[in-house]
Amino acid sequence: MQNSRRKFIQQTILGSYLGSHGGMLFADSKSQAPTSSLRKAKVVIVGAGFGGSATAKYLKIFSGGQIDVTLIDPSPNLVSCPLSNLVINGQMQISEIMKSRDPLQQKYGVRIIQDTVERILPEVKKIVLPQGITISYDKLILSPGIDMMWDSLPKMKDPVLQNRFVHAMKAGSQTLTLRKQLESMKDGEVFAISIPLAPYRCPPSPYERASQVANYFKKYKPRSKILVLDANAEITSKSTLFKKAWSNYYPNMIEYRNNHTLVDVDSSESALLFEVQDDVKASVLNVIPPMRAGDIAFHSNLANINQRWCEVDFLTYESKVIPDIHILGDAIQSSTQTPKSAQVANGQAKICASAIYQQLADLPINKNPTFSSICYSVLGEKTGAHISTMHQFDPKTQSMAVVSGSNSISTTDNAQEYSSAIKWANDIWSDTLI
């Protein structure tokens, strides 16, 4: 029963959303005579990670290539956070999680600009690049991911400390720094990871990281220890599975302490300082600060919920603050049961792309959008586990709600689910970029 439901959810996730929604829309767009507004429409997308890249691709697909799409990101490749903990652990190379965006340009005709958007001028509908270059838009889409709330850890405002006590919650150079720090540790030394209060990017990922660091220590530094210092009252995702895996595979290696709110670091002592409890010293500190919407959204006053997250209309992903700016992915305020994940950003991207296409083509907007959430974690030596849910727009709350009975969670981690995790990652990379 559990298995067949999981299979159903997995099949629904990437393939059939397009079959039932995207495919239909593409057919619509072909049969529909192009409106002049559609032909002239200019969409600019800021951020070519999971949300932004998928939105660019699906805008082109849904409009039969008619919408002019410009995608802007400073990084030459998409570096995937999913599976990045396996790079930290040494099981994978960073090259295996670096994905080219060339197909978006070559196959779909998306214009890609490698740069950072510095400012938005909503009153004249333009974005500003360095050197004052401006680009006009009819619709602007932001999928800038997260940035850190350094104000909550005053000493960590220093960039030198940010490069020493890395968070590695944006895959790339920090992933490699953490890997090198682990390799430099002597057997018997301590690795400490501090986890902020939820919501933060990918709830299970810090616990997966602790598991994969333990997996590395077990092989190469068996006397070393891991301290998981969590501001939350309990492991925020797959709690039973993590606890079971830690006691089965890594006995006495991982110590979990809840309710540990980090207030700063002491760099001279290499110590974490907490609101209530004693300081904790360790050789390697993996400091994960509280997070908020990415800088471009934050500094454009779009993060109107608690000065952290952006409020949007869940039928179109249009900002509730500034019209014709759509925001998706980790930067938005979503319901408590919607994790900040690549899978969710992918679903939001398709809804946002279809709504913008429909708006520009004077078609009715889909009033019943759905997406799936599935999140795999690697717990042991090539063993994995998943948690998944289906989400549907609820007209009463005007938000995405979990479909009753759609929850599925592994009963135990195993090799088959590890293979599914690797397959899922390959599928989402393809669906986003190819």
Ligand SMILES: Cc1cc2nc3c(=O)[nH]c(=O)nc-3n(C[C@H](O)[C@H](O)[C@H](O)COP(=O)(O)OP(=O)(O)OC[C@H]3O[C@@H](n4cnc5c(N)ncnc54)[C@H](O)[C@@H]3O)c2cc1C
């Ligand atoms: C360790 C770890 C493991 C994870 N594992 C999983 C997993 O197994 N499954 C899962 O579904 N999710 C996972 N996630 C979460 C997932 O990576 C994020 O939820 C997802 O990347 C969010 O997509 P996004 O588009 O919002 O942001 P991102 O993918 O981070 O993309 C944001 C992009 O915006 C760009 N950008 C920012 N500001 C600007 C600007 N001013 N101008 C131009 N470009 C800009 C950035 O360069 C970046 O490329 C994991 C995360 C971590 C940290």
